[in-house]
Amino acid sequence: xxxxxxFAPSPTGYLHIGSARTALFNYLYARHTGGKFLLxxxxxxxxxxxxxxxxxxxxxxxxxxxxxxxxxxFQSDHADKHRATAKTLLAEGKAYRDFTPKAxxxxxxxxxxxxDRARAAQGEKNMRDNPYRDLSAEESDARAAAGxxxxxxLEVAETGKxxxxxxxxGLQERDYQETEDLVLLRSDGHPLYNLAVVCDDIEMxxxxxxxxxxxxxxxxxxxxxxxxxxxxxxxxxxxxxxMAPNKGKLSKRKHGEVVSMTTYRDAGFLAAAFRNxxxxxxxxxxxxxxxxxxxxxxxxxxxxxxxxxNAIFNFTENDPRRxxxxxxxxxxxxYIRTMPLAELLxxxxxxxxxxxxxxxxxxxxxxxxxxxxxxxxxxxxxTESGERPENLAxxxxxxxxxxxxxxxxxxxxxxxxxxxxxxxxGRAYFSEDYDFDAAAIEKNLSKFPDxxxxxxxxxxxxxxxxxxxxxxxxEVVKAFTxxxxxxxxxxxxxxxxxxTGVAVGPSxxxxxxxxxxxxxxxxxxxxxxxxx
RNA sequence: GUCCGGUUCGUCUAGGGGUUAGGACACCGCCCUUUCACGGCGGCAACACGGGUUCAAAUCCCGUACCGGAUACCA
Numbered sequence: 001x002x003x004x005x006x007f008a009p010s011p012t013g014y015l016h017i018g019s020a021r022t023a024l025f026n027y028l029y030a031r032h033t034g035g036k037f038l039l040x041x042x043x044x045x046x047x048x049x050x051x052x053x054x055x056x057x058x059x060x061x062x063x064x065x066x067x068x069x070x071x072x073x074f075q076s077d078h079a080d081k082h083r084a085t086a087k088t089l090l091a092e093g094k095a096y097r098d099f100t101p102k103a104x105x106x107x108x109x110x111x112x113x114x115x116d117r118a119r120a121a122q123g124e125k126n127m128r129d130n131p132y133r134d135l136s137a138e139e140s141d142a143r144a145a146a147g148x149x150x151x152x153x154l155e156v157a158e159t160g161k162x163x164x165x166x167x168x169x170g171l172q173e174r175d176y177q178e179t180e181d182l183v184l185l186r187s188d189g190h191p192l193y194n195l196a197v198v199c200d201d202i203e204m205x206x207x208x209x210x211x212x213x214x215x216x217x218x219x220x221x222x223x224x225x226x227x228x229x230x231x232x233x234x235x236x237x238x239x240x241x242x243m244a245p246n247k248g249k250l251s252k253r254k255h256g257e258v259v260s261m262t263t264y265r266d267a268g269f270l271a272a273a274f275r276n277x278x279x280x281x282x283x284x285x286x287x288x289x290x291x292x293x294x295x296x297x298x299x300x301x302x303x304x305x306x307x308x309x310n311a312i313f314n315f316t317e318n319d320p321r322r323x324x325x326x327x328x329x330x331x332x333x334x335y336i337r338t339m340p341l342a343e344l345l346x347x348x349x350x351x352x353x354x355x356x357x358x359x360x361x362x363x364x365x366x367x368x369x370x371x372x373x374x375x376x377x378x379x380x381x382x383t384e385s386g387e388r389p390e391n392l393a394x395x396x397x398x399x400x401x402x403x404x405x406x407x408x409x410x411x412x413x414x415x416x417x418x419x420x421x422x423x424x425x426g427r428a429y430f431s432e433d434y435d436f437d438a439a440a441i442e443k444n445l446s447k448f449p450d451x452x453x454x455x456x457x458x459x460x461x462x463x464x465x466x467x468x469x470x471x472x473x474x475e476v477v478k479a480f481t482x483x484x485x486x487x488x489x490x491x492x493x494x495x496x497x498x499x500t501g502v503a504v505g506p507s508x509x510x511x512x513x514x515x516x517x518x519x520x521x522x523x524x525x526x527x528x529x530x531x532x
Numbered sequence: 533g534u535c536c537g538g539u540u541c542g543u544c545u546a547g548g549g550g551u552u553a554g555g556a557c558a559c560c561g562c563c564c565u566u567u568c569a570c571g572g573c574g575g576c577a578a579c580a581c582g583g584g585u586u587c588a589a590a591u592c593c594c595g596u597a598c599c600g601g602a603u604a605c606c607a
Contacts, residue, residue, distance in 0.1 A: 117603090118602095119603095192606085215602090337570075415568065
């Protein structure tokens, strides 16, 4: 039988990081087994479900490239079937009508109320003490016919236990005494979660239910429904939870944007990197490898590799550098600097376009920006000794051309963490309108007042150069430095600040060469910084 | 309260009777260097606790502690 799994979010908010991981694991399992990955929107709670949430969840999945098979199922479309199932169970005597008046709904602190009520019961609560449980069929029918409202509850046997083999947590057993006669249908005719899930999972022929560990007790209730229905339950695999740094629940209300998938997309994360990070939160292939392509994840993924203990998603509020998990940030940077350049270019193009820094000349002639990366690609020159590609010399392409663009991206990506860096820290490579970092000015310019005259003077030297390549630039700058009786670093760092606005970046010789003679001269003569 | 689950460096984790308990991130140091958040080398740092079983326990068993989840006419 083909594996069929589903990701079933309720549309009450954006795609949460924990849900995203659940979706990923379902996806990986489906692809690994050659099965189907289905999507079902659990929108039966009309009051809380919104279309906007559905859109946001779909956006998140699309960003992570977790494409689902078959049509999306909206649970609310099947309410009639759920109701019919409840009626069938009632007719078969496996469920009964409960005429107890519905308790007034309490809003904000439902959870606490329920907890308190349970605590008050002190474990002495008899789950089978509902007075309507043993009402005769005749009387039940009569009261229903008279229009008295009722909920339909599943009749759970007095003794025995539910049990199932969880693929992650092993054999799970629960005494019937611990499970109440759960409500299947609300008195207003609204089908409840556990009923709906079971009906839909059967309808969709789901073979494996992979979801958060917070559903472990629901699994027992669902097994009960499967049994009443005479259908074999699917295989369950519950996932450990992803917690906040204080081991508490990771929630939008408390933690805000860090838990939303769209935040990462908007912050310049690569979906591949984030997916990779997510895959390693609660799962491992049992090896020391950390960077996996999607294909590798699909190949290696298995339910046995899933952990039983919760994982902490680490981040520090109010620390801009640590706003999200360190490892996620590292992984993104790692992807940016090591992924195939041709792939990265497309993302950089999108980023530059969004920042209005893109120029059509950066596209290869008559083609879309994809595979035609020049063979001079620096990454291919990486040597065993760890020599940096930026130290390599090869002919400088025409400034502003496609070849120049490719080379520049490859040069600057080494120190970038997100796609955003290409339009912020890297802005000076693509525009004349870039900002100057105050700390950089202080450190590299203000301390050396002589630079105010020296740098324009250096520009004059550049003016006399016929060819503007690294070796020649080096000669000129070195001679200039000696002449002024200063250190090379003073000149280079001052120039760096003026030319790029920031204190970090590739070798200055590469920067000069990349920016080109004209722009280097222009910027060295700029007084904008000195006057401010 | 009750039921269920968990516990290896700060974090993500490998290891599941005999290991100097491994890797990654973060942090620190050194090197490279005109800068640096790149790269190279190194360092700091963990088996929750108590009993058992065993020649031998991080690993198996029991208990304790702590953490988490569940306990709705929510999903």
